[in-house]
Amino acid sequence: MYKHILIATDGSELAAKAVVVGVTLAKQLNCKVTAVTVSEPWRIFVAGEAAGGFPINEYEKDTAETASRVLAAAMEQARKSNVACATVHAKDQYPAEGILDTAKKVGCDLIVMASHGRRGLGRLLLGSEAVKVLTHSTIPVLICR
Amino acid sequence: MFKHLLIATDGSPASERALDQGLLLAKTLAAQATVVTVTEPWTEGAYATIPTPSLIKAYEQAAAGGAASLLDSVRKAAEEATASVATPATSRTSIPPRGSSRPRGIKDVI
Numbered sequence: 001m002y003k004h005i006l007i008a009t010d011g012s013e014l015a016a017k018a019v020v021v022g023v024t025l026a027k028q029l030n031c032k033v034t035a036v037t038v039s040e041p042w043r044i045f046v047a048g049e050a051a052g053g054f055p056i057n058e059y060e061k062d063t064a065e066t067a068s069r070v071l072a073a074a075m076e077q078a079r080k081s082n083v084a085c086a087t088v089h090a091k092d093q094y095p096a097e098g099i100l101d102t103a104k105k106v107g108c109d110l111i112v113m114a115s116h117g118r119r120g121l122g123r124l125l126l127g128s129e130a131v132k133v134l135t136h137s138t139i140p141v142l143i144c145r
Numbered sequence: 146m147f148k149h150l151l152i153a154t155d156g157s158p159a160s161e162r163a164l165d166q167g168l169l170l171a172k173t174l175a176a177q178a179t180v181v182t183v184t185e186p187w188t189e190g191a192y193a194t195i196p197t198p199s200l201i202k203a204y205e206q207a208a209a210g211g212a213a214s215l216l217d218s219v220r221k222a223a224e225e226a227t228a229s230v231a232t233p234a235t236s237r238t239s240i241p242p243r244g245s246s247r248p249r250g251i252k253d254v255i
Binding site: 001021024025028029140 | 146147166169170173174
């Protein structure tokens with residue numbers, strides 16, 4: 001039924017569960033997956049380094065390293081299950097936006113993601129990015145808890 | 146992985162899509178599916194009358210009848226969905242317990 005599953009991950013423990021669910025489902029449905037991780041745009045004031053030169057390059061290097069580590073973990077999971085897996089690093093986007101954009105671009109028909117991200121406020125029933133994806137997605141979304 | 150799917154429906158076009166997808170997924174995964182439809186508790190306001198026992202009874206009968214005919218059509222859809230596969234999903238339909246005295250909270254929404 002589903003032909004191409006998008007698995008969103010930020011490398012958190014809960015996202016790792018979503019990766020397992022997405023890959024297992026892909027295995028059973030005999031379909032392929034794309035793992036996506038999103039890094040947010042650089043924000044001067046949050047970084048608190050407005051006076052410290054121009055650390056954008058460092059920030060980009062840092063996010064690229066994190067993204068490739070997170071994506072490598074997802075790929076490894078897919079490899080173990082013998083599921084075809086592509087990876088996407090969506091840069092300079094907010095997570096929900098990056099996930100939805102990627103789903104559209106690569107033509108996925110199911111999104112699998114965790115209910116909370118790395119910064120997840122566990123006391124909320126659903127994290128804010130999961131809510132945004134659910135609200136705006138035109139394809140089915142599987143939220144893992 | 147998934148052994149038993151719960152498919153919620155109220156008979157609306159959107160929930161029909163969910164039913165189709167749920168049945169297809171259950172079929173593909175050779176999983177069991179349970180279809181649920183929920184009838185709401187009696188609300189006085191909606192009828193603007195004093196709830197006499199006979200009115201409540203009429204409401205409950207109407208609700209049970211609606212749920213039964215909805216689940217009948219679901220059962221047919223499930224039979225059609227499973228007829229074409231070797232490892233059929235089993236489907237089970239029943240009228241769910243009425244929650245007329247159940248407090249409603251945010252968990253009902255999420």
